Amino acid sequence: MANKIPRVHAREQDAKTRIKNFDEVSYGYSADEAMLEASRCLNCKNPRCVNDCPVNIDIPEFISQIAKNNFAKAAETVAQYSSLPAVCGRVCPQETQCEGSCILGIKNEPVAIGKLERFIADWSRENNLNFLEKKENNGKRIAVIGSGPAGLTCAYDLAKIGYNVTIFEALHETGGVLAYGIPEFRLPKKTVVAHEIENLKKIGVQIETNVIIGRTFTIEQLLDEEKFDAVFIGTGAGLPKFMNINGENLNGVMSANEFLTRANLMKAFDENYDTPIYVGKKAVVVGGGNVAMDAARTALRLGAEVAIVYRRTEVELPARREEVIHAKEEGINFNMLTNPVEIIGDEKGWVKEIRCVRCTLGDPDSSGRRSPVVIPDSEFNIETDVVIMALGTSPNPLIASTTKGLQINKYKCIVVDDEGRTSRAGVFAGGDVATGAATVILAMGAGRKAANAIDKYLNQQ
Amino acid sequence: MYKIENKENIAENIFRMDIVAPYIAKSAFPGQFVIVRTHEQGERIPLTVCDFDKDKGTVTLVVQVLGASSKKICEKNQGEYIADITGPLGNPSEFINISDEQLKSKKFLFIAGGLGSAPVYPQVKWLSMHDVKPDVIIGAKTKNMMIFETEMKSFAENVFAATDDGSYGFKGLVTDMLDDLIVNQNKKYDEIVAIGPMIMMKFVSLATKKYKIKTTVSLNSIMVDGTGMCGACRVNVGGETKFTCVDGPEFDGHYVDFDEALRRQMMYRNQEHQANCKCM
Known part of the structure; x- marks a missing residue:
């Protein structure tokens, strides 16, 4: 039975090595690995994965083409639905979309649809395949x-x-x-x-x-x-959101947008680029989404000891699961059920500590997630040089x-x-x-x- | 890539450059700024717009060699190109929305410190085009760092020069000159616009608070994108956090927390110092 094969895990850079560089964490599948993983797909008659894909890629079709070593056909199938498969294969939250509804996931692990999408997109780029077609110019x-x-x-x-x-x-x-x-x-x-x-x-x-x-x-x-x-x-x-708590304009407090823009767009991590970036020795990232994970892991790679502060529990973290796992492997410290109330500075106006309270989870709020309730008299301070706010935009x-x-x-x-x-x-x-x-x-x-x-x-x- | 149509050394380490950027020239107003990136590895640096020529499609910038990045722009020659210029950013000066009738009833004083003459110039020029002749104080450390005096004279009612060392005009700071105009020369002003180093804008604002004259300042906060995305330019105005790039750059000087603004300018001082050591 096809579904007896365990999910093929894509090879990754070792955590100890990758925290010292900015190269991609996952190497993705080799052709053999991709074909093996593709062979796990049951090719359901009523594929739920397709319904849960926001652009309704014909997932069973492209996966069965990969399984048959018919990569060009698989790439063409994906290209019919998505113009950015190499991006989506890497950054989509597959566990709540296509992979989340995969039948195999009920008893075992779902088919690695994201990794297969990435494989076929990378393969088609590396082989200079393109499916660009353009109709006659209509003048508009x-x-x-x-x-x-x-x-x-x-x-x-x-x-x-x-x-x-x-x-x-x-x-x-x-x-x-x-x-x-x-x-x-x-x-x-x-x-x-x-x-x-x-x-x-x-x-x-x-x-x-x-x-x-x-x-x-x-x-x-x-x-x-x-x-x-x-x-x-x-x-x-x-536009970045801030918490409107005391001390937010101290030197060393910044939005994740600023921090990531300096690192990604301006390439401040590369010494050949002029834009400065500051992480200090210790950094605290506030928030639990993908942006929080990205900021935390960037700060870590720039040499800081990093803690994430999030007011709910790990179950509610909105980040992709793979990013949370990677962040943990890399040594990011997760402080769950914790919410900042104030940022404390030194006499020169630089961040020294962040004051937080502990929370428990109460009843679900309008988003359906259980909302955090502050535990009285639970204040405590975390020493830090930098606070990065990743609270949404x-x-x-x-x-x-x-x-x-x-x-x-x-x-x-x-x-x-x-x-x-x-x-x-x-x-x-x-x-x-x-x-x-x-x-x-x-x-x-x-x-x-x-x-x-x-x-x-x-x-x- | 954007061409440097014209480059002129107008004072010690201060350069005036006309950049070919027709979109910006067409849409810029006094009070706005642009972001410039000299080369592929360069920083995005905010610079105030000093002038713009819609017909020629050029934008005039004035740059002083202060650190590694400003040095790199100033090393570019006439006829060469900079990688990027984007804008106009920020809000135009408030007075461009006031009717000519109302404008004529007001006496403006501009206080330009150091490089602040560059952003003050288009404002004075604009007012003059609307039949309003303001007074201008131009302050500089010393005579050979004084810029835009001649240009300003063609649009202003009076131009008062002040140098810290007394090598030219009034001897003293712009705030001393202001006191002299108001106390000794009995000048009356309805509105003051002060643009220059943060510390100058702080002390001008303190002085004008005493004289109860509305004062506008233009902040030169640290920025990355200049479009409201990064929040590096956060400034406390009247107890509220504002973004200099999208809410400013001009604010009521009597409400700006200058001590915080001065401190926030120091955010990357260590890194900048290292960069200067590498580059100078």
């Missing part, structure tokens, strides 16, 4: 704002069916969160991310970096003066505040309907800017949906 112009997962997907889908697409990116580099947020050791920039951007350029997408919509141009200017026929806003959720209000008639909700997210249409005709949005901080794959799904809606809208004009 689309402005895509933001070059993160939502914008890249929307641009790709529209360019394929003949639109002239220009992406406007505020930073000097493309990729959005893939460039500034996710570290090199999870997502290699030069190979994986750069390749996806190159593919976009190959099908004619223009990319203008250093353009901030809302400042350099407004949406109105794009539509009225620059004569774009439609606009897609995929600007993500870039909200959308940048710049575009909403400079675009007439663009409706936003109380979380500052742009309001869209099921198809990605905003309150303004010709203006579409999707990804974190509409939903608040979520995942790469959900942003991609939203970018695709909006591309369809844009095509429909312009065909009706």
Whole structure:
């Protein structure tokens, strides 16, 4: 029986070695390993994994092609559904999506769908395969704002069916969160991310970096003066949240966005780059999501002793499980049921300690997670030089505040309907800017949906 | 890549550069800033916009050699290229939203310290174009570090020069000059805009609080992206945390916690010192 084969674990850099470098942790599968793992798939008649994939990749089909050593066919299958498989194979929370509903997971371990997706995407890149096809140019112009997962997907889908697409990116580099947020050791920039951007350029997408919509141009200017026929806003959720506790402006307190941007986008970990970064001897990261894990593991690699402080328990950690496991293997100290109440500085205004309280779990809150309840008189201090706040992000209000008639909700997210249409005709949005901080794959799904809606809208004009 | 159309050494270690950046030139207003990255390995550094020419498509920046990164920009020659320039960032000066009628009823005093003359210049120019002639104090350490005096004179009512060492104009700090204008020369001002080193803006704000004159300052906080993403530029204004990049860079000087702002500027001093040792 196929399901008697245990899940094939991808080889990884040893924890002791990898905490001294920024190279990717997982080596991924070899061809033999991939075929063995693929052979575990039961090829269900009613595949639940497909339903739980936000872009509904035909998972059993591409896996059965891998099992048959028919890699090109497998790659082609994946490419029909996803323009960023090498990214998603690495950063999707598979355990709550495709792998979470795998039948094998009931009694044993689910098929490693993420690792297989990564394998086939890497294989197709290394073998210079591409499935780029472009229909005849239809002469219509689309402005895509933001070059993160939502914008890249929307641009790709529209360019394929003949639109002239220009992406406007505020930073000097493309990729959005893939460039500034996710570290090199999870997502290699030069190979994986750069390749996806190159593919976009190959099908004619223009990319203008250093353009901030809302400042350099407004949406109105794009539509009225620059004569774009439609606009897609995929600007993500870039604004960091802080706790509003005492001591948050001390030297040594920073957002995970700042810390990770310095490390990832500005490459401050590399001594050949000029941007400074500070981790001190000890660092505390507040939060339990992927960004918290990324910040903690980056600080560790820069030489700090790192503790994570999270107010719920390990069960509620929103981070991908693989990242939590990796962080633990690497020696990150996890302080669960702990919440900061104050940051204490020395006489010069630098962080010295973080004051926390212990919590227990109470009744579930609106998110369905059990909410933390503070234990009275449980205050204690953790000595630290740096505090990194990884508490989530909200959308940048710049575009909403400079675009007439663009409706936003109380979380500052742009309001869209099921198809990605905003309150303004010709203006579409999707990804974190509409939903608040979520995942790469959900942003991609939203970018695709909006591309369809844009095509429909312009065909009706 | 963005071309350096023109480069001029305007004072000791201070350079004026016109960068070809038509999008920014078209959309910039006084009070805003840009972020520049000189080369692939460079930092993103915020610089105030000194002037912009919509027809030529150029943006004028003024840079003083202070550390490793500013040195690298200043080493670039006319005709060469910088890797990136992005903007305009931050909010335009508040007065550009005021009607000309209202503007004419106000007497403005600008206080420019050191490199602060660069961001003050487009504001004075803009007001002058709207038939408002402000007074300007230009302060510098010494005569050969005084910049923009001639340019400022063509748009201002009065330009008062002050040097710390008395080598040119009034001898003393800009705050001494301010006291002299108000106490001895009996000048009346409705609004003051002070731009220069953080410590100067602190003491100007303390002085104008005493005179009860509304004072706007432009902060030069540490930043990475300049679009609200990193929060490195957090500043306490009237007990609330603001981001210099998106909420500023101009704030009411009477509400800014300058001691915190001065301390936060020191965040990367050690690393900067090391970089300077490597580069100088």
